[in-house]
Amino acid sequence: MSEELERRKCVIIGSGPAGYTAAIYAARADMEPLVYTGMQPGGQLTITTEVDNYPGYPDGVNGPQMMEDLRKQAERFGTEVRYELVTEVDFTGPVHKVIINDKTVLADSVIIATGASAKWLGLESEQRLNGFGVSACAVCDGFFYKGQEVVIVGAGDTAAEEASYLAKLCSKVTMLVRRDEMRASKAMQHRVMNTPNIEILFNHETVEILGDKGVEGVKAKNNATGEEITIPCTGFFVAIGHKPNTDIFKGWLDMDETGYLKVTPGSSKTKIPGVFASGDAADKVYRQAVTAAGTGCMAALDAERYLADIGIH
Ligand SMILES: Cc1cc2nc3c(=O)[nH]c(=O)nc-3n(C[C@H](O)[C@H](O)[C@H](O)COP(=O)(O)OP(=O)(O)OC[C@H]3O[C@@H](n4cnc5c(N)ncnc54)[C@H](O)[C@@H]3O)c2cc1C
Incomplete structure (x- = not known):
């Protein structure tokens, strides 16, 4: 039965x-x-x-x-x-x-x-600083970085949208794009490229997020030349989907x-x-x-x- x-x-x-x-x-x-x-x-x-x-x-x-x-x-x-x-x-x-x-x-x-x-990059430092400067939501957390410098990773429409949102609050937004072009629509690309306080670094990948108790900077690598740079920032936004x-x-x-x-x-x-x-x-x-x-x-x-x-x- x-x-x-x-x-x-x-x-x-x-x-x-x-x-x-x-x-x-x-x-x-x-x-x-x-x-x-x-x-x-x-x-x-x-x-x-x-x-x-x-x-x-x-x-x-x-x-x-x-x-x-x-x-x-x-x-x-x-x-x-x-x-x-x-x-x-x-x-x-x-x-x-x-x-x-x-x-x-x-x-x-x-x-x-x-x-x-949210999709993450998979870095140890990203996990460790999640909620302490690392975020996957600009609308949620952008306000905490008002007047400060931030970095955002991503190349699609959402990343472009979030970069524009952050640019209204933050003094500078550095956008790391892995390839030599963005995936975002032409209109969104136009918008970010014409925002004076957004700098787009093409061919750049995140190596490590720096800081112990909060984000202090980002180490990024140019995947075309191999050159590494350190970008000072207090917020790190992941917008890869x-x-x-x-x-x-x-x-x-x-x-x-x-x-x-x-x-x-x-x-x-x-x-x-x-x-x-x-x-x-x-x-x-x-x-x-x-x-x-x-x-x-x-x-x-x-x-x-x-x-x-x-x-x-
Ligand atoms: C780090 C971070 C910070 C954020 N900060 C803010 C903020 O400040 N303000 C804001 O408005 N939004 C914020 N958001 C976004 C907000 O968290 C989401 O929009 C919201 O949680 C979505 O709610 P939800 O109920 O749809 O799903 P979720 O919160 O994603 O919950 C989904 C639930 O479904 C369960 N689930 C999934 N699969 C199954 C299954 N097969 N069986 C049973 N259960 C299942 C999960 O265990 C979970 O309990 C943030 C998001 C993140 C990641």
């Missing part, structure tokens, strides 16, 4: 700002949500020090603290949090399957909030060419009824905690209406 499977009204995959905000709304709507945290409970903000741009914290907040607050708020209304990784899904439906290794949970609605991961954590949804949901989930514009609805997507996993444009929280809220409201429509209360 087959074992009866656990069935939940709402399963939320991911525990960043999107997942926990969805959980707060779903729990308060009596959907008894179950959150799977994945390998990074609390999400990306748990690897940052200061979050200064999330509304409601006038003095800023430590990233891990903020995520702990969000978890407690979700649990206060009855959210169940499991510290496990979802390994597979089956959206053949109408009831969806969320699979954790050899265990299957049935879900009337699923909210995806699996986020995205992000990877959405959406591999387990391949074949089930529509994605763009880089793996970002597609939703019906103005909603969190995917092409599968009862499956909703929120946060960075479905947003390659804004990638902020507050926008992730906002779309997490949308996903819970969409799920709640979906359940009501199919008669699940």
